Amino acid sequence: MGNHNLSKTIHRNFPITLSSQIERLPDDGKEEFLFLYSQNIKNLGLAYLFHFILGTSYLYQGKVFKQILFWLTGFGFAIGWVINLFRMPGVISRLNYGKAQKIILMLNRKYKLNPQKKPKDSLEFIKKKVVNKTSNLSNQKPRKFSPDYDPTNIKVENLKTGFMLDYQFKTWDVAAEFQYDWEDGTSEKNFKIKAGLDSVLINVMPDNQQFKIIHFERINFYAINNALEVEIHFRNKPRNIFEYQGKQYYRESTLNGMFFNLSEKDKGSKVKAWEFLDADRKEIIRIEKIGEKELRTFKGQYVSTHEFSEILPRVIYS
Template sequence: MGIFNFFKKDKKESKIDFTVNELKKGYILDYFMKTWEVKSVYLYDWGNNSFAREYFLDAGNEKLYLYVEEDDELICSVWKKIDIIDIDPNIIDITIANDDAPNTITYKNSTFTKISSSLGNCAEEGNEDEYDELISWTYQNKDNKELISVNRVGEEEFEATHGNYVKEYEFSNILPR
């Protein structure tokens, strides 16, 4: 072995550029001038060969969900949990009675229109055998900038999130811990 061979890199180089689709529990990343840690990864199966991943991100003083799906291109959105009663105190009763969510809802004086409803399964990565069946209704405001998601797990468990679309390039410095 010559002296110059010592400085040559191994054939197996370390990967340094990760994408949002490659995130795993424990990874860290920068978004919106904060550093976030991936605390959990959730896998969604919406049927018809449609899959998505959701990452629970924690920045210490703030928490959010990054939802990533591929449909000809990568579609990313960030979400924060909201109290479903802030949408409408009767939304749970209305949804149970009609077995469907309303076509329009109001949140913080803005009207949102239902753009999709999906039936699927959700499991935490690593626990795919223990999944929840859910129905998800997605709403969009008139300028297409804000989203509301209302999810029903089982018969009477409901949750709501408020979010918006983001671009993949808004996430940077993605590194494994």
């Protein structure tokens, strides 16, 4: 299966409690999960078939002792046979869910991923949330994003308000600079660049000692779906899948943190972001909720750092 179909398959076939765990695996791990799951899954139709043939559904589920007991009691005194007809869908669903959890646990060990520990009770859950937020975002100041730049070799991640650069055969001015500090310890920057009446956002994020660049353009929030605002307000998250301009987009990640307007040196606001990818994993739609009410939406795609050149501080020309 091609990598671009993985997220589509996972979100379509598994509940969010499982899909969120599967998405943490690398692409090879996701493919391995789907293969192992398909080999071990129990089919509801076959379970009913075995149930009608000598009442052997327990044997199909791998429950040998229960099967023997079922036979010895005359199919559960006949009543058990009828009851199992109605219980079968839930039994098979729980059985497959358990198999999926075991496969995920095995793959987490194989790929050396730490499984997310479930809190013992609601008090521990709340305490963990508070500790994480206060430890990661307690100072309410933007983190240091990149080392000081070499004036003879300025790169995209070194951009500042007032800088100039060449991109897509135009000369652009950096009009504003924004930073996101996420609760997981990562950070990224958005640079608003303008060339005449044109304005775009250049998103820069660290990636294995390098930087990934996304060209973002703002789109109308309601152009996606006018029900999204209600969903986010009442469920605190948008739907997992939506269609925009004839393409399906699948939720890839959810981020929580602080948003800073570095150009205005503000104190920062809480931000929550949801990122969606198309089936080819080339186009990105990001929905942001800043503070309690402000909703913003951007559409973008990855670009190479080599597309940017002649990056110069504005002071050279003043």
